[in-house]
Amino acid sequence: MAVYQVITTPDQVLRVKAKAVGKINDGVFRVLDNMKDTLYAENGVGLAAPQIGISKRLVVIDTGDNYMELINPEIIEAQGEQVGNEGCLSVPGTVGLVKRADKVTVRALNRLGEEQILEGSGLLARAFQHEIDHLDGILFIDKAIETHHEPI
Numbered sequence: 095m096a097v098y099q100v101i102t103t104p105d106q107v108l109r110v111k112a113k114a115v116g117k118i119n120d121g122v123f124r125v126l127d128n129m130k131d132t133l134y135a136e137n138g139v140g141l142a143a144p145q146i147g148i149s150k151r152l153v154v155i156d157t158g159d160n161y162m163e164l165i166n167p168e169i170i171e172a173q174g175e176q177v178g179n180e181g182c183l184s185v186p187g188t189v190g191l192v193k194r195a196d197k198v199t200v201r202a203l204n205r206l207g208e209e210q211i212l213e214g215s216g217l218l219a220r221a222f223q224h225e226i227d228h229l230d231g232i233l234f235i236d237k238a239i240e241t242h243h244e245p246i
Contacts, residue, residue: 096128097135098146100183108184109231112142112149114166118207122152126163126205129154138183140221142228145184153202153225157217164212167202167226176216180224180234181244190238194223 101107115122125148133141133154143152153164174196181189197215200222204210214222224234235241 096131098128098132100132100136100141100145101147102184102186103233103235105184107144107147107149108228108233110144110149111231112144112151112229114151115203118165118203118205122150122165123205125150125152126154130161130163136183139217140225141183142225144228144231151229153229155218155221155225157221159218162212163205164200164202164225165204165207167200167222167229169198169222169226170201170211171199172223173197174215176220177239178220180220180238182224182234184228185233185235187243188235188241189244190234190241192220192234192237193239194220198222200226 129141139157140155143150151166153167155162172195176196177193179189180192198219200212
């Protein structure tokens with residue numbers, strides 16, 4: 095497997111709406127596998143394909159509970175509210191206070207092409223929203239109530 099270089103701001107690929115994955119094939123498997131390697135190499139919680147320069151609707155997430163892959167994810171329900179700090183591999187050194195839904199339901203395909211319905215609250219809900227925003231060209235700094243810089 096391979097570790098990709100994470101694209102950082104102000105690269106415009108991060109601002110483009112990613113295209114849906116039409117056919118799940120070996121190329122998609124390879125990208126997902128390499129995204130997983132990159133996520134762990136960077137000690138991240140989530141990674142979206144645009145962050146590695148691939149404008150496809152692919153996300154990998156691991157909040158510490160379990161690893162998941164999402165193909166063409168979409169939020170189908172959101173409830174409640176939470177406000178918390180977020181960072182991003184594509185915006186190194188910046189942390190922002192962001193308001194998100196506290197509980198979300200996501201519909202996505204798995205690598206077998208099967209539809210899955212996933213629910214998350216707390217950190218997982220935040221990760222779902224953060225990564226799906228990436229697929230729409232939105233960064234957490236666009237939604238941040240306030241930001242501050244931390245040493246890298």
